[in-house]
Amino acid sequence: MASSTGVNASFIPTDGYLDGPRLLADVGGTNARFALERAPGQIEAIQTLRCADYAEFAQAVEAYLVHHAANELALGANAQVRHAAIAIANPVQGDEIKMTNHHWAFSIEATRRRLNLDTLLVVNDFTALSMALPHLEQTHCVQIGGGRPLAGGVVGLVGAGTGLGVGGLIPSERRWIALGSEGGHVRFAPGDAREAAILAYCWRTYSHVSAERLVSGPGIEMTYMALADMRGIMNPEPLHTAQIVERALAGGDALCHEVLECFCAMLGTVAADVAVTLGTLGGIYIGGGVVPRLGEYFASSPFRARFESKGRFEGYMAKIPTYVITAPYPAFVGVAAILAEHLGGGNAVPILERIRKARPQFSPAEQKVASLILAHPRAVMSEPISEIARRAEVSQPTVIRFCRTMGCQGLADFKLKLASGVTGTVPVAHSQVHVGDSSLDVGVKVIDNTISAMMEVRDNLNADTLSKVIDILSQASRVEFYGFGSCGLVAEDAQQKFFRLGIPASAYTDPQLQEISASLLKSTDVTVIISNSGRLRHLAPAVEMAVNSGATIIALAPSNSQLAKRADYTLAVEHDEGSNMHIPMVSRILLLLLIDVLAVGISMNRSSPFAELQRQAKRGILAHTAATQGDVASDKVTAKEEGPSASGDNNLVTPNLISHTK
Incomplete structure (x- = not known):
């Protein structure tokens, strides 16, 4: 290896x-x-x-x-x-x-x-086995026919074991992309009359006969029974796959030999179909648990002749080499490569953690680069070397030297490993909650589903759209938020946040009020329409009025929804909740999350005309609070000195407190 x-x-x-x-x-x-x-x-x-x-x-x-x-x-x-x-x-x-x-x-x-x-x-x-191919030694593969592989060509993979696996390997710059598939479950295609008779035998039991049903370890047993039936053998000796193969290779058992002959020919059909489908000029590799055990017999079997038997494409097929993988545990090599790429490549841990651990060993200049990367990893992924060097206050050669110190070939290779580490550190995905799940499992699944959805929103954020929306909201004369039900609550939350930022904002959750609001919009106004389904329905009249007013329409909704198609800008909220969900959960949190993103973005936008108004309002509130506290303290002292009134009223301080708190 x-x-x-x-x-x-x-x-x-x-x-x-x-x-x-x-x-x-x-x-x-x-x-x-x-x-x-x-x-x-x-x-x-x-x-x-x-x-x-x-x-x-x-x-x-x-x-x-x-x-x-x-x-x-x-x-x-x-x-x-x-x-x-x-x-x-x-x-x-x-x-x-x-x-x-x-x-x-x-x-x-x-x-x-x-x-x-x-x-x-x-x-x-077979995804793992595909990823193993670039790492195998030449001694771990035996070529069976064909010419030389095309350098950088697509590679195909077929393997028969308990099932039938099909995969591929596609070159992409300096790395390979594994093509996962379930190609073993395509319909079986007979290559001659004998195989057609075997298929007819299988149809007695199965309405759908996949390639895996016959081109696999269990498929060898099925073929054995089918050929015995065709030969009129009423009660064939029950044999397992290993016994059939052993007898076929030993000679003397004509039926078992015919079974193995059929198996190799049918495997040739499958491999050829993969080759022409993917254009595997880089070769076809044969793995799995069956073929490597056939030894020298496989080279002289009908496999290669059937592989090349493609009519007008025989010349094309004859050039494609086929190999038998003889490495003892190739899948381990593949999953090791996949895990290494997931963790950012190189040694044991994601690249950000490696930077933290190795930081004391860096030169002072390299430590500046490390500090920038640890603080702003996503920005570094998209910035050119000149900007990285400027922000780190180092030279461009120092940036390259840092990348090589981390075991990378250069900045591009470093960014690839950094991207893998940054985007692949949350190992959660959407999972169904089932009846019978424990309370802990339910809680964990709900939380994990929410995290998974949030990660998807994060990874799919369009930087240009987000920046444009923040700028538009920052410059708007006023902002109107529309939403129904749970989306109405999000609209009200948005109105409070934006109002505190000094932006004139209103929230409407009633259809008639939304229509009235939309009819009064001007071209300098913005309406933000919030919907977890993206359907127009009750929103349609207000949306049309907003469009006709010339106001900018921003949608927080699924990207391919009706609402998204009518909006000027859409911040996509994709989720797995059905449109008929009575109690939206994940979608509500995602919408609130986007409102928070917009609020923080606007707050950081110093070019907003409302920024100074916000600062003035904050100073006014602080001044008023300080004055209130001073008046309250003075009132308490006066009340203590004067004591209760002659009428016995002990609440003289209360009206004063109330007036100030108002």
Whole structure:
């Protein structure tokens, strides 16, 4: 396995990663394999556990970690695992994982908390295998036909095991992007009459026959039964996949040999379809648990002939090389690369944390650069080197020297790692609340869903639109906020904030009042319309009047909504709550959050014509408060000296206090 540290050697401790070893896992339908990566490319402590032996995925991880911790402590090494990456034979969409070929189901975030991890990444197993390809040694791949791969060409990946995996690798500048897919579930396409008969046999049981149904380990057993039926064998000997393969390779069993012949040909069809679909001039790689066990037989099997059998495209296909991956644990290499990229590349921790830890070792000039990056990481990601140097009060060569000190090739490489660290540090995603969830799980899911939605709003903020909206609101003669229901509460909250900033503002939650307000708008006014659904409905009349008045319309709503299309500017609020939600939750918080962003932006906007009015108002309030406190103190002294009145009235001070507090 090739390894690349991605960080200056002076920052790599001799005992591995700064914050301990990383946990790697490759989870299939039958086995779960675990390993530790102690340093870049140093993968050890490999252990295979049977999935059937554990009721839950987390239990299997805990069993491995307990065993690992005992060994590490015996060696006097750091046993704490903070970061983990899992490759799983399953589609990964959101937080909830439900395995296709096993009964395990789990929440990624709940598992992260249970295992006390800082980071838990879960990716499709073929996404991981795809990312392993650039890091494999040539000795770990055997070429089966074809010519030379095109440098920088797209790479395809096919693998048969418990299921059928399909993936790809797309070059992008100096890195690769893994293309995840569920291509194994496309409909099976027979390549000849025999395969058509096998498909017909499967149709007796399944209405949909996917490629995975036949081109996989279990598919070999299905093909065995189908061919036996076609040969009139009434009660074929029940054989498992391993037994069929063993007999086929040993010779002497014609039926098993025919099964293996069919399997290799059908795999050739699948690989060829992937090649023409993706244009894999960089080659097709064959992984999974079946083909590597076929040894020399695979090279002489019908695989390559079927791969090239594409009619008018035979010449095109003949040039594409195909390889069999022979590395023992390639998925570990892939998930290690994915985890390294997620954590910002290089050594053990996200790049911002590495900067903090290494700060005392920097030169005085480099410390200035470090201080700027730690204080304004997002600004640094988008600024040119000249601006970074100016703000840090250093030379441009110092900025480059700092980047290389951090193990990066230059500023562009540093920004890429910085972006990964800044945007990838909150490991939460939207997850469903289910009946039967504990109170703690409900609370955690609600909070995590809110955080996830807030992160999405943050990452999708359009800087130009936000700046323009803040400038427009700062210069407006007056601002009118419209909203219904929970959005009406947001409008009222906005009105209070803007009024305190010295901006004439009103909030209307009644349709008729909104229409009256809209009819009085001028071209120098702004109306902010707040809607979690973005539907016009009751807002339509007021919106049309506002448009006709020439006032600027700003929408806080979903980006593709009706309201967004009518507005001059839209600050998008995307959320997973349905439009018929009776009690909006996440959307309400997102809208309030955007109002806060606008309020802070306006407050910081010193060019606002209302800024001086705001300062005058604040000085007036402080002066009035000071005068009030002085009068109250004087009244208390007078009351104490004079005592109760002759009429017995003990409340002489109260009217004075009330008049001043008013």
